Amino acid sequence: MSVLHSMIGFLTTTDTTKSKAFFTGVLAFPLISEDDWGMTFNANGTRLRIVKAVSFTPAQGTVLGWNVLDIHTAVRELTAHGVQFEQYNLPYMKQDIHGVWDTGSGDFVAWFKDPDGNVLSVSQHEN
DSSP, X not given: OOSOOOOEEEEEESOHHHHHHIIIIISOOOEEEEETTEEEEEETXXXXXXXXXXXXXXXSSEEEEEEOSXXXXXXXXXXXXXXXXXXOOBTTBOBOTTSOEEOSSSOEEEEEEOTTOOEEEEEEOOO
């Protein structure tokens, strides 16, 4: 048995005003706390800490993702709140016009970015 309990996710921001507006307004995550070093949100039962930085270069891959029951509904609702889904135009990863990739195994994934360029995703899994 692991001594580790619940997970907390971390992201970095250089603009706390934009980041706070995105995570509270667009993704509808309640703000738990805010201090001189960052903000903590309730991301549907998981804590998400957004840490302040003077400069930041986002990772090239997905850094956080959320499981959803119906990816097309999730993409539609997030798009209505201003989220723009990424289109990667890779020959081995055909996405539909909404940015949803059908993996061929019954799973679906779509990617979007936060205001700092962190790549986030929503996924629907067969099981």
